[in-house]
Amino acid sequence: MDQVKQSLLRIFAIHRRHYYLMRGSWPRIAEMFYWPTVQMVMWGFMNQYLTQRAEGVYIGAGMLIAAFLLWDVLFRSQLGVSLAFFEEIYSRNLGYLFVSPLRPQELVLSLLSIAVLRTGLGVGVAAWLAIPFYGFSIFDLGWALVAFFCNLIFFGWAIGLAVVSMVMRYGMGAESLAWALVFVFAPITGVYYPISVLPQWLQYISWCLPPTYVFEGLRELIGMHTVNMMFLSYALVLNLVYVAIAAALFLVAFRAARQRGLLLQIGE
Amino acid sequence: MCAKAIEFQDVVKRYEHVTAVAGVSFSIEYGAVAALLGGNGAGKTTLLSMLLGLVTPTQGKINVLGSDMLRQRYQVLPKISFMSPYVELPFRLTVEQNLTFYAQLYGVSRARKMVDRLLAELDLLHVKKRTYGSLSAGQRTRVALAKSLLNSPELLVLDEPTASLDPDTADYMRGYLLNYRNENNATLFMASHNMVEVERMCDQVVILKAGRVADIAAPAALLGKYGRGTLEQVFLDVARHDQPLVKAHE
Secondary structure, three states, rough: HHHHHHHHHHHHHHHHHHHHHHOOOHHHHHHHHHHHHHHHHHHHHHHHHHHHOOOOOOOOOHHHHHHHHHHHHHHHHHHHHHHHHHHHHHHHOHHHHHOOOHHHHHHHHHHHHHHHHHHEEEEEHHHHHHHHHHHHOOOOOOOOHHHHHHHHHHHHHHHHHHHHHHHHHHHHHOOOOOHHHHHHHOOOOOOOOOOHOHHHHHHOOOOHOOOHHHHHHHHHHHHHHHHHHHHHHHHHHHHHHHHHHHHHHHHHHHHHHHOOOOOOOOOO | OOOOEEEEEEEEEEEEEEEEEEEEEEEOOOOOEEEEEEOOOOOOHHHHHHHHHOOOOOOOEEEEOOEEOOOHHHHHHHEEEOOOOOOOOOOEHHHHHHHHHHHHHHHOHHHHHHHHHHHHHHHHHOOOOOOOHHHHHHHHHHHHHHHOOOOOOOEEEEEEEOOOOOOHHHHHHHHHHHHHHHHOOOEEEEEEEOHHHHHHOOOOOEEEEEEEEEEEEOOOHHHHHHHOOHHHHHHHHHHOOOOOOOOOOO
16 A cells, blocks of 8 residues: 555656646647647638538538547647656656656656646647637537547557657657657548548558547537447447557567666667 | 675676676675776766666676665665766756655655755755756756755765866765765765775775776775876776777767
8 A cells, every 4th residue: 555655656746747847837838728729720610611611511510629629639648648758858857767766657657647637738728718719519528528538548648658669769769759640540530521431441440440439429429419339438448458558568668778778868 | 784785796788789798796885985987988887777777787686785676676766866967857847846856756754854954955045946957067966966865865876976066066065975974874886087086985996997897996905906196097007908808888
């Protein structure tokens, strides 16, 4: 029990460090809210335009805004994990962190929970602003929104941990993956269109990815007002697999970095 | 309590085609102040990194404070600490925030009191609200020392502790470290290129050359053995005596 308490204290210590960092840096705070809000405004207008003008095209009320906000949950979640780790590299602090009692799995849990907080704040503000701007509240999706949010957070964790593992292995040359890797999933997980428009072979790949079930489920919820429990279950099971693989990848990368003497050179 | 604070037993570290440490065995007594000397590429950084668990040895055994550093690393880490001018603390955090963060990370009880005490002892009270990144090199070194003393370590590993300090501050630091050792019976293990500092502070000197221990003794014994007046002359004798046995890597 005491070990669990000590472990939690160390995880909260990392939270405290990032809270101090955010509190003393308005550009970091602004960045957290800026992009989700700007994008929400753009997709809101697009949604309005298509709803009013595009005959024969079905765009449910707020469909594009909801799709964007949920996509941003995925994007911010993986970015939150990566950036929290990169902050330690930028400040050349990893040497001290890794000789402290902080265990790798505690560092992982810190990164994941920081990502949830950053995502919740950044996307939450954009979602809230969509109400006065466009009269659309994503919160009307009810408990299904929580299920969508969690599934996208989980997949974001998996991508973020994979990126961090790559950076541990290949150094900061792999940093750009934090901004680029997630976008490979945008066209194939049906963020803005049903995956039925994809070629059949690509659809097989799509159904292996948890976000596909979220976005298909979102369309079903907005279009037909039904929650597809099967989709949510598939997404959750797949996420468990992806997060487990990504966490294992991180621990393998950490072990390899110790063997190769890379822990003090990650920033180079 | 185990008699040895540090024990290397036939430790080897190979990186693909390079042997950085080629079979090192030595031990450091509890309460000793020991120095690790060696030219560039002698294997000092690799040895210190293995001691701290940042690098795993290819073979051999490292015991720290009586525990196997490979298998019981997380039992040992709360009892040791590390300071180096080449590792930084978060730049954007204030001195006080940095120390508070690390105090929590080490599970220090009465953290506030400990932080205030170290700030006072290391003459940092006037900069405690300033960001670490805005400090001079000397102030940063003192903050790093304060960080490394938060957990009252039984073993303090120092990598060139006075490298960027003016003579006055360096002298103060050496006095402070020796006082800490005397009051806590702590063990200090430091890598240094400052031979005067090593002569003044250390009970034991380990000289590395090309990944091996070239010599190990008290400073006075080394001076006598090599018939030299200063440790720097001894160091040069060892460094220039032979060609390296193996290609070293740090």
